[in-house]
Amino acid sequence: SAGPGELLVTDVTEFSLNGFKCYLSPVIDCFDGDPLAWSVSRSPDAGMACASLEAALAKCGPGAVVHTDGGAPYRSARWEEACRAAGAVRSMSRKGRSPDNARAEGFFGTLKVEFFHGRDWAGVTYERFVGELGEYIGWYRDEKPRRSLGWKTIREHRASPRLRGVAGAGAQRVSRKTSALPRRVVLTRRGRPTRRGRPTCRATAFGRPH
Numbered sequence: 063s064a065g066p067g068e069l070l071v072t073d074v075t076e077f078s079l080n081g082f083k084c085y086l087s088p089v090i091d092c093f094d095g096d097p098l099a100w101s102v103s104r105s106p107d108a109g110m111a112c113a114s115l116e117a118a119l120a121k122c123g124p125g126a127v128v129h130t131d132g133g134a135p136y137r138s139a140r141w142e143e144a145c146r147a148a149g150a151v152r153s154m155s156r157k158g159r160s161p162d163n164a165r166a167e168g169f170f171g172t173l174k175v176e177f178f179h180g181r182d183w184a185g186v187t188y189e190r191f192v193g194e195l196g197e198y199i200g201w202y203r204d205e206k207p208r209r210s211l212g213w214k215t216i217r218e219h220r221a222s223p224r225l226r227g228v229a230g231a232g233a234q235r236v237s238r239k240t241s242a243l244p245r246r247v248v249l250t251r252r253g254r255p256t257r258r259g260r261p262t263c264r265a266t267a268f269g270r271p272h
Contacts, residue, residue, distance in 0.1 A: 066093045066225065067122035070150075071129045072115065073166035074106045075173075077191070079183050084191055086173075087111050088199070089118035089128075090165045095208070096216045097169065097199055098122075102192050111135035112144050124149030131155045131163055173198065 069092040077084045087110050088100035099117035103110035112135070119126060128150050130136040136154065145152050155163060177198040183191070204217045211219045219225070 064093075066091055066096070066220065067126055068093065069127045069129065070098065070118060070122070071163055071165045072111065072118075073131060073163055073170070074111065074133070074135075075170045076106070077178060079188075079191060080186060082188055084188060084195075085110060086195065087114045088166070088169060089114050090169055091118075092165050094211060094216055094219055095165065095169065096220065097203060100199060102195065104188070106135070108135040108138040108140050112138075112140050115141065116144050116148070119144070119148035119150055122148075122150075125151065127151045127153050129153040129155070129163065173202070 070089050071092060072087060072089045074085055074087045077086070082104065085103050085106040086100060087103075087106070088097045090096070091098050098121055099114045101110045101114035101117075115128065119128075126148070128145055130153070132154055135141060136152075142152070144150075177195070186194075202216075204215055207213045207215055208219075214222075
């Protein structure tokens with residue numbers, strides 16, 4: 063996309079852990095790969111998808127295009143209403159056209175390699191996993207240099223003079239306060255700086271216990 067907040071993509075990925083599953087629904091800005099908002103739940107339902115969508119659209123101006131696959135949450139009345147209320151334009155992949163959602167799939171692939179695979183998750187609770195996942199996504203946005211951005215982080219790129227004042231650029235810090243949804247937590251991008259390198263992945267509470 064030509065500018066921030068113009069084209070967003072979203073999808074859901076699953077994590078299988080010790081006796082439970084966790085689902086992540088991020089909304090990615092195609093301008094620079096910024097995870098504008100994300101939600102986590104034990105169930106991949108419309109409520110989870112709409113929670114992250116509404117949080118992301120609150121940071122964008124009217125007219126943002128929201129692209130998804132053809133999954134049931136994205137065909138629900140609640141999803142349609144959330145897009146309508148924010149003045150967003152709905153876009154949906156044709157059957158068998160998964161490359162249309164490449165930004166989201168790329169984010170999931172990186173997340174699984176850097177954060178999830180190769181770690182021993184035995185004994186980790188749902189609450190702890192959600193906290194560590196939030197730590198990683200915060201690091202991904204605020205501390206990870208990206209070649210495509212001239213080795214700047216997404217946060218540094220968005221704070222550049224060229225993007226200041228652009229609708230949807232979202233260089234300001236965002237509150238860590240979360241929505242108190244039963245069995246679900248909404249995570250917005252975090253502004254607290256951390257040291258360079260991989261995140262420490264310590265447990266952090268992002269909402270009420272699930």
